[in-house]
Amino acid sequence: GAVVSQHPSRVICKSGTSVKIECRSLDFQATTMFWYRQFPKKSLMLMATSNEGSKATYEQGVEKDKFLINHASLTLSTLTVTSAHPEDSSFYICSARLRTTYEQYFGPGTRLTVT
Amino acid sequence: RKEVEQDPGPFNVPEGATVAFNCTYSNSASQSFFWYRQDCRKEPKLLMSVYSSGNEDGRFTAQLNRASQYISLLIRDSKLSDSATYLCVVNIRGGGFKTIFGAGTRLFVKA
Numbered sequence: 156g157a158v159v160s161q162h163p164s165r166v167i168c169k170s171g172t173s174v175k176i177e178c179r180s181l182d183f184q185a186t187t188m189f190w191y192r193q194f195p196k197k198s199l200m201l202m203a204t205s206n207e208g209s210k211a212t213y214e215q216g217v218e219k220d221k222f223l224i225n226h227a228s229l230t231l232s233t234l235t236v237t238s239a240h241p242e243d244s245s246f247y248i249c250s251a252r253l254r255t256t257y258e259q260y261f262g263p264g265t266r267l268t269v270t
Numbered sequence: 271r272k273e274v275e276q277d278p279g280p281f282n283v284p285e286g287a288t289v290a291f292n293c294t295y296s297n298s299a300s301q302s303f304f305w306y307r308q309d310c311r312k313e314p315k316l317l318m319s320v321y322s323s324g325n326e327d328g329r330f331t332a333q334l335n336r337a338s339q340y341i342s343l344l345i346r347d348s349k350l351s352d353s354a355t356y357l358c359v360v361n362i363r364g365g366g367f368k369t370i371f372g373a374g375t376r377l378f379v380k381a
Contacts, residue, residue: 189369198373199314199357248313252369257302257361259369261313 157183159251161262168239169270175235176265178249184229185251192245205232239269271296273370274360280376291343291375293358303334305343306357348379
């Protein structure tokens with residue numbers, strides 16, 4: 156299957172700082188990438204859809220000014236958690252969708268802990 | 271009603287058992303269907319796409335019934351390593367394109 160990388164895999168930051176997470180499709184071009192968060196033992200929650208060259212589409216209840224998404228190229232999308240707070244601590248996972256089959260391939264996730 | 275519903279689980283089965291997962295979807299504009307597995311504290315991994323003609327990959331068989339809006343996944347001769355959460359995923363086209371994940375069904379395979 157297609158390969159998606161995500162960096163960093165784990166980050167601990169202090170309250171009030173910003174954290175950037177990168178998501179790359181390594182062997183295919185992805186016009187559409189997705190950002191999810193997942194709390195322990197809970198379902199994936201879609202935060203936003205990232206479209207290359209245009210603004211991201213955010214799900215209801217997700218603050219676009221807090222979770223900045225940039226999809227500047229066909230292989231890279233970034234999520235920046237601005238002014239992080241402890242309640243932002245979660246597992247953030249990106250995925251990239253193949254244009255032909257609509258299969259989504261996930262990155263390994265980023266575990267964010269805000270102290 | 272949720273757009274994608276799965277058995278709540280968990281399923282606890284012995285090694286070698288056959289396990290069936292069920293999933294129903296409510297939107298008739300649903301276009302493509304997938305099963306993913308997710309291990310604890312890991313990302314979901316695509317297990318298989320699901321086609322109307324049914325498809326099989328080793329011990330895994332997926333079926334789609336469009337008339338009943340029902341998807342299934344059968345695991346034969348289950349192994350300890352099959353223990354995971356199985357997610358039913360549906361792509362819907364209509365006024366845009368969106369992907370809906372089921373809540374998942376947890377499987378525990380025991381020796």
